[in-house]
Amino acid sequence: MPTLDAKIPEGPIAEKWDNHKFSMKLVSPANKRKFDVIVVGTGLAGASAAASLGELGYNVKAFTFHDSPRRAHSIAAQGGINAAKNYRNDGDSIYRLFYDTVKGGDYRSREANVYRLAQVSVNIIDQCAAQGVPFAREYGGLLANRSFGGAQVSRTFYARGQTGQQLLLGAYQALAAQIKAGSVTLYNRSDVLDVVVKDGEAVGVITRDLLSGEVHAHNAHAVVLATGGYGNVYYLSTNAMACNVTATWRAHRKGALFANPCFSQIHPTCIPASDEFQSKLTLMSESLRNDGRIWVPREIDDRRPAGEIPEAERYYYLEEKYPAFGNLVPRDVASRNAKTVVDEGRGVGPLNNGVYLDFAAAIVRDGVEAVRERYGNLFDMYERITGEDPYRLPMRIYPAIHYTMGGLWVDYNLMTTVPGLYCIGEANFSDHGANRLGASALMQGLADGYFVLPYTIGDFLAPKLGETALPLTDPVFAEALAETTERTRRWTQLKGTRSVEYYHRELGKIVWEYCGMARNQTGLEKALSEIPALRAEFRSNVKVLGSADGVNQQLEKVNRVDDFMEFAELKVRDALHRAESCGGHFREESQTPEGEALRDDKNFAYVAAWGWQGADTEPSLHKEELAFDHVPLSARSYK
Amino acid sequence: MTNNPSDTLNLKLKIWRQEGPNVAGRFLELEAEQIPTDASFLEMLDLVNERLIEDDVEPVTFAHDCREGICGTCGVMINGQAHGPQAATATCQLHMRKFRDGDEIVIEPWRARAFPVLKDLMVDRRAFDRIIEAGGYISAPTGTAQDANEIPVPKEVADTAMDAAACIGCGACVAACPNSAAQLFTAAKLGHLNVLPQGQPERWKRTEAMVETMEDFFGSCTNHGECHEACPKEISLDFIALMNRDYLKSKSKNRSLVSQK
Numbered sequence: 001m002p003t004l005d006a007k008i009p010e011g012p013i014a015e016k017w018d019n020h021k022f023s024m025k026l027v028s029p030a031n032k033r034k035f036d037v038i039v040v041g042t043g044l045a046g047a048s049a050a051a052s053l054g055e056l057g058y059n060v061k062a063f064t065f066h067d068s069p070r071r072a073h074s075i076a077a078q079g080g081i082n083a084a085k086n087y088r089n090d091g092d093s094i095y096r097l098f099y100d101t102v103k104g105g106d107y108r109s110r111e112a113n114v115y116r117l118a119q120v121s122v123n124i125i126d127q128c129a130a131q132g133v134p135f136a137r138e139y140g141g142l143l144a145n146r147s148f149g150g151a152q153v154s155r156t157f158y159a160r161g162q163t164g165q166q167l168l169l170g171a172y173q174a175l176a177a178q179i180k181a182g183s184v185t186l187y188n189r190s191d192v193l194d195v196v197v198k199d200g201e202a203v204g205v206i207t208r209d210l211l212s213g214e215v216h217a218h219n220a221h222a223v224v225l226a227t228g229g230y231g232n233v234y235y236l237s238t239n240a241m242a243c244n245v246t247a248t249w250r251a252h253r254k255g256a257l258f259a260n261p262c263f264s265q266i267h268p269t270c271i272p273a274s275d276e277f278q279s280k281l282t283l284m285s286e287s288l289r290n291d292g293r294i295w296v297p298r299e300i301d302d303r304r305p306a307g308e309i310p311e312a313e314r315y316y317y318l319e320e321k322y323p324a325f326g327n328l329v330p331r332d333v334a335s336r337n338a339k340t341v342v343d344e345g346r347g348v349g350p351l352n353n354g355v356y357l358d359f360a361a362a363i364v365r366d367g368v369e370a371v372r373e374r375y376g377n378l379f380d381m382y383e384r385i386t387g388e389d390p391y392r393l394p395m396r397i398y399p400a401i402h403y404t405m406g407g408l409w410v411d412y413n414l415m416t417t418v419p420g421l422y423c424i425g426e427a428n429f430s431d432h433g434a435n436r437l438g439a440s441a442l443m444q445g446l447a448d449g450y451f452v453l454p455y456t457i458g459d460f461l462a463p464k465l466g467e468t469a470l471p472l473t474d475p476v477f478a479e480a481l482a483e484t485t486e487r488t489r490r491w492t493q494l495k496g497t498r499s500v501e502y503y504h505r506e507l508g509k510i511v512w513e514y515c516g517m518a519r520n521q522t523g524l525e526k527a528l529s530e531i532p533a534l535r536a537e538f539r540s541n542v543k544v545l546g547s548a549d550g551v552n553q554q555l556e557k558v559n560r561v562d563d564f565m566e567f568a569e570l571k572v573r574d575a576l577h578r579a580e581s582c583g584g585h586f587r588e589e590s591q592t593p594e595g596e597a598l599r600d601d602k603n604f605a606y607v608a609a610w611g612w613q614g615a616d617t618e619p620s621l622h623k624e625e626l627a628f629d630h631v632p633l634s635a636r637s638y639k
Numbered sequence: 640m641t642n643n644p645s646d647t648l649n650l651k652l653k654i655w656r657q658e659g660p661n662v663a664g665r666f667l668e669l670e671a672e673q674i675p676t677d678a679s680f681l682e683m684l685d686l687v688n689e690r691l692i693e694d695d696v697e698p699v700t701f702a703h704d705c706r707e708g709i710c711g712t713c714g715v716m717i718n719g720q721a722h723g724p725q726a727a728t729a730t731c732q733l734h735m736r737k738f739r740d741g742d743e744i745v746i747e748p749w750r751a752r753a754f755p756v757l758k759d760l761m762v763d764r765r766a767f768d769r770i771i772e773a774g775g776y777i778s779a780p781t782g783t784a785q786d787a788n789e790i791p792v793p794k795e796v797a798d799t800a801m802d803a804a805a806c807i808g809c810g811a812c813v814a815a816c817p818n819s820a821a822q823l824f825t826a827a828k829l830g831h832l833n834v835l836p837q838g839q840p841e842r843w844k845r846t847e848a849m850v851e852t853m854e855d856f857f858g859s860c861t862n863h864g865e866c867h868e869a870c871p872k873e874i875s876l877d878f879i880a881l882m883n884r885d886y887l888k889s890k891s892k893n894r895s896l897v898s899q900k
Contacts, residue, residue, distance in 0.1 A: 052781040067702070068768050070808055071710045087788065123784070130784035132777040132837045134792075134801040141791030160801055165709055169804065173776035180772040188765070211757060240704040274677045279685055280706050381708065384725070384732045385679075450781045499692045501685070545697045550659070551758040553700055554692075 004257070004609060004624045007411040008112040013630055014094075017116045020412070021455055025462035032057035035461050036220040036469045038205055040192045040247050042069030044164070044442060045425025046226030047171035048449030054178030056454060061218060062175065062184050063207060065191040065242060065556075070172045073228060073240040074445060077164025078285035078378070080148055080156035081128075081442040083121040088145055092153040094118045100151060101440060102631040104330060105405070105433020106583035106599060108260065108607070111630055112412060113430045120451040121443050125157055127450055131170040135159050149286050149331065149438020156439045161285050161377045167442055171449070190216075192247050193488070193559060195223060195421065196480045197254040202421035203470040204477065206484045210556060213549040215485045217477040219469040221461055222420045224453065225251060226445075229404035229426040231264060233564045233571065234516070235508020237401035238270060238283040244560035245567045248408050248427050256416040257609035257622055259429035260406035261567070262575035265436055265584045266517050267402030268334035271385055271395075272354035281400040282385055284357075284378055286438045289327045289334070291362035291371065292395070294318050296346040296355050306348070306356055306394050317341055325638045332435050332584050332597070333638055335399035339517045340595070342398070354396035363391065399517060403441060405432040405584065406574075409609040409624070413456035414448060417609075422457065424448035429607065434583025489548050491558045496541035500554050503538040504561045510534065511568050515575050520588040524576040531572065535565040570610055570619060577621070580604045601633050646676040648735060651743040652687065654699055660755040660763075666745075667699070676736040680723065681706060681713060683735055684746075700759040708732040708871060711807030714814070715760050716747040721811035721869035729809060729871040749814035753821070753856040764810050766856040767824060773852035774845035775828040777837050796834055803830030805872040812866035812874075818858035822879045823866035825853045830878035833885055843889040850886045 009020040027035065035058050039050040042064040050062040066072060084097040097118040102109055129135060129143070135157050136144040148156035159166040178184040187207065194206040196217065204219040230245040231237040252258045269284045297304070298315040317337055319326045327334075338355050347353050363371050368391060372379070379390045386396070408416045408423040410430055416423050425445040432440065470476070510530050514523035538561070546552045581590040581597035582604070590598045605628075611620040650671045657664030674683050681703050688698035704712040708729040715730055717723035723733045738744065746760065754762040792800075806827035813821050829846055832838035838845070860879065867876050 048781075055780040066704070066712070067764060068808065070768075071704055071712050073705060073710070076705050076707050076709050085787075123782075125787045126784035127779070127781060129787035129790060130777070130779035130837060132800070132832050132835050134797050134804050134831065134835070135787075137792050137794045137797040139794050141793050142788050159804075162709065162801075162805065165807075166801075166804060173771060174779075174781075176768065176772040177776045177778060188768075240710060241706060242704050275675055277675060277678050277682050277686055279679075279682050282707055380727070381732070384708075384728055384734065387677075387734070387736055454781065499689060501689060543692060545692060545695065551700055551761070554698065 004409070004622050005411065006110060006624055007413060008110070009412065013112065013115045016112055017119055024455060024459035027458045027462050027465070029057055031465055033059055034465065035059060036061065037457065038063070038218060038220040038223045039226060040205060040224065041072065041226035041228065041427070042066070042172070042175065043072035043074035043226060043228060043425065044168055044171055044445030045427070045449040046224070047072070047168065047175045048446050049224055049226060049424060049453050050184050051171060051174035051178050052450050052454045053457070054181070054183035057183065060178070060184040061187065061220065063187045063190045063192050063205070065189060065210060067188055069175055069186065070169060072168060073243055074168045074442070075165045076240065077442055078161045078283070079287045080146065080158035080163045080439040081124065081167065081446070082148070082155050082437070082439045083125045083157060083443065084118050084155060085122055085125060087143060088154045090153045092155050096153065097121060097155065099631050101431070101437060102433070102628070103636060104435060104437040106435050106636055107433060107601065107605065107628060107631070107633055108263070108582055108626065109433030110430055110626060111628060116452065117431050117444060117447050120447045123451055124443060124446045128167055128170050131174060133159060133166045133170045146287065147290065149328070151437070161287070161375070164442060167446065171446070191556060193250065193484045194480055195247070195251045195254050196476060197418055198470060198474065198476045200255065201419045206480050208484070208488060211551060213547070213552070215481055215488065217472050217481050219472055219477070221464055221469050222422065222457055224422040224424060224457070225408065225427050226425045226449065227427045229407065230261070230567060231401045231404050233507070233568050234401045234512050235505050236273060236278065236281050236512070238267060238281050241280060244563065246560050246563045248423065249563040249567050251408060251416065251418065251421060253612045254418065255612070256418045256421060256423070257409040257611050258406070258570060259409035259607050259609040260434070260574065261571040261610070262515065262578055262585050263405035263434050263583060264401055265331060265403040265405060266335040266399040268331055268338060268399045269357065269397045270400035270402070271382065272349055272351065272398040274351070282381070283400065283402060284382060284395065284397060286331070288357060288375060288378060291374065292327065292357040292359050293361055294327050294355055294357055296341045296348060300345040306358070315341070315346065322638045329638045330435065331438065332586070335517060336586060338399055349396045354398045356394040357397045358394035359390060360394070403436055405429065405434060405436055409607065413459065414453055415456070415460065420460065422453060424453055434585055488555065488559065491542065491544040491555060492546065492548050494540070494542060494544065496543040498541055499543055500558045500561055503534065503542055504557070504564070506534055507531070507561070507564060507568055511571070515572050518586045518588055519575050521576065524572050527572045528569065528576065531565065531569045538562070538565060573619065574608055574610065578604055578608065599635070605633070647673045648676060648738060648740045648742070650674055650738065653743070653745045654760070655747045656699065656759050657756050659758060664756065674735055676734070678735050679706065679731055680717070680733040680735065681731050700761050702761045703731060706731040709807060711809040714749060714809045714811055716749065716814060718745050721749070721815040722871055727871055727873050729807070749810050751813045751819035753819060754810060754813065762810070764808070767808050767810065767821070769856065770821065770825055770849050770852050771828065774841065774848035775832070777832055778841060779837070790836055792836060800831050800835050803827045803874065803878050806874055807872060809871065811869040811871060813857065815865040815869035816858070817863060817865065818861055820860045820866070821853050821857040822860040822882070823870060823874055823876070825849055826878035826882035827874045829882045829885065833881065842885065846882065846885040847889040850882065
């Protein structure tokens with residue numbers, strides 16, 4: 001069984017990364033081309049890693065199931081990217097960003113990793129500006145900042161409401177330059193369906209060409225997974241339709257430990273679902289909370305339109321309960337409070353499933369043009385989806401699954417428990433603990449891809465100089481190819497009666513109901529019996545028409561849902577074992593008398609990393625104890 | 640005001656079906672009943688597909704992903720219009736409340752030689768990636784950057800660059816163009832990079848390489864402006880003018896003088 005050695009470098013926290021960079025082995029410039037590296041996923045983390053490794057001279061093979069790297073879901077991030085530049089002269093520093101991130105993560109992240117993240121955050125902004133990312137500017141031509149998601153300093157850089165798009169295009173363009181230069185080979189419309197491991201080391205991947213249906217093996221000296229989070233286990237989330245857990249889950253089955261799968265983030269400002277047919281939820285940037293005021297009718301079951309409810313009868317519940325932070329409390333706090341008022345019968349909208357986010361005061365204070373300048377594109381998007389004009393009517397919002405903090409366990413070098421297998425970006429677990437702060441996802445994806453992995457991977461590769469990647473003729477590849485081919489073909493021969501979509505939706509209902517915004521033992525135990533039953537039915541009764549040779553979108557999806565069916569069980573098991581509330585994980589049994597989350601540091605200040613033991617055996621639990629030497633453990637209070 | 644969640648439409652659909660790039664296609668005609676007005680256009684197709692699967696008919700293949708109008712994966716011709724009738728709106732953001740009960744809707748893939756049909760409504764847009772690879776970037780290898788504030792960019796310039804950079808690469812511009820030209824896509828990237836101070840060193844080389852790669856795949860621009868009308872991000876035709884000017888300059892013999900304006 002793998003042991004959990006986080007390999008945190010010695011020395012004071014501010015010097016760990018510098019010391020480590022010096023102590024790591026190097027691959028000389030002339031030798032880098034002798035190493036093959038596979039990068040799976042071309043979002044912020046994957047594209048930045050593949051481009052940077054290509055620039056260094058490695059032989060990179062990059063894989064995406066999209067038609068183009070530019071489609072990856074990083075593109076949908078709206079609000080911004082944090083960096084400890086202190087351009088505003090408002091007291092920010094690397095230490096403060098580090099401190100805020102550890103505290104905001106509710107003390108379930110690794111201090112050394114978070115400190116490094118805060119350190120390299122400043123390099124990311126420099127890098128992206130040099131690439132031509134059109135960040136917002138002040139009239140003097142210097143970079144603009146805003147305060148974001150509960151931060152008390154203005155450290156967020158942004159490109160209108162499309163920061164993720166612009167950062168991804170920057171990374172994609174850097175990648176395109178390397179593809180042109182020949183250092184990176186891009187395999188588009190290639191779905192990675194398995195990770196190949198020999199003698200405990202990662203040696204390659206198995207892919208399915210989504211156009212021809214052909215299954216291929218690829219070998220390399222190291223494999224990097226940058227495949228995003230598992231939010232779509234809930235069916236309805238703000239993730240793109242194709243986001244999935246397959247690559248990390250298959251790696252888990254091959255020996256990589258999966259850490260903290262119960263941690264998922266609910267984003268407080270999404271458009272409420274309107275019906276059963278709904279395929280996904282749409283996020284409205286959290287920056288809206290800077291100027292919008294959140295309220296519901298004070299009276300229960302008050303069905304009057306917003307405009308007819310007088311000021312005195314409006315319940316600005318965040319402003320009342322948390323006067324210091326008001327509408328800018330962190331995501332988990334804002335989300336849980338929305339659930340509370342809706343559950344109390346104060347929900348608004350046709351299905352009574354939302355709360356108001358009202359810009360009337362901001363429009364009076366700053367003028368409609370100023371509001372349009374800040375949020376115009378978001379207001380337009382809201383209007384297109386709901387048919388309502390937010391300049392006249394308050395928006396309706398409700399929390400939705402948005403980001404997942406858990407992921408493959410990695411050490412300080414971002415290597416999983418399988419040597420040679422790295423995991424970066426949202427797909428790993430390390431930096432956000434139990435709750436991610438706003439504008440930190442883009443920061444972490446790019447930190448890992450541009451500034452961490454390119455250093456740490458060399459330390460692993462250097463001793464392998466002279467060794468070739470395991471040849472594709474090795475039986476381990478033939479075996480993996482046969483297994484994936486059989487697994488894929490099987491679905492088309494089932495002749496079941498219900499669609500893939502049906503089963504995905506049913507799975508989502510279970511996970512949302514029992515492992516969503518609030519969890520308790522009874523519900524989690526119920527989920528733990530319902531998921532295997534649903535999985536068994538799915539595996540014998542799912543209906544996939546068409547063939548495995550050629551384009552077949554149902555077939556693409558069925559493998560993903562199959563992996564979600566297994567993953568969901570682990571997620572619920574993790575939630576059941578963690579009998580404390582922390583960050584995005586709220587256990588009803590563990591709350592303060594005021595209904596706030598109650599952490600249990602004595603028993604749960606650790607990372608729970610789970611090991612696959614086979615389909616019918618309970619997973620093994622491995623603990624990485626977390627030490628908080630710099631950010632003293634304290635209750636997160638936003639009162 | 641808010642739609643009643645139970646409002647529904649009955650529609651007549653004609654959907655293009657095609658097995659592969661080199662196979663003849665045909666229209667599938669069907670009645671789509673009880674389509675909720677709050678559904679997006681793609682959710683309408685989801686419902687149609689669910690019903691086809693029930694009837695053991697292979698569902699219609701269409702490209703889609705984020706369903707927020709930003710990834711650029713989706714896009715179909717709806718009654719002859721790229722992304723359908725609503726201005727500045729990608730197919731995934733178009734909602735059925737824009738249609739009326741009894742409407743006939745013809746749904747086709749992007750039609751352009753450079754975008755071969757892969758299956759049904761899904762096309763191959765890799766030619767766009769070739770244009771970006773030809774020069775649609777600023778060479779700034781990781782680690783080489785100076786402090787971000789050492790390159791001041793006037794706000795108006797940053798705003799113009801952002802206007803151009805908003806392109807999502809969906810291909811509606813090509814699909815809407817009678818010549819299947821890709822000027823708006825190419826000009827959007829050039830407009831983004833060529834106006835920025837960081838983009839100056841490679842400006843002329845970039846323009847030449849991208850324009851010439853574009854011409855390898857796509858038709859010629861004859862200034863119809865349909866591309867702008869179809870663009871979900873409303874990219875301005877001014878960027879095409881800027882591209883044409885830069886292209887002329889890039890072809891000038893004495894580049895060392897040109898680069899000094």
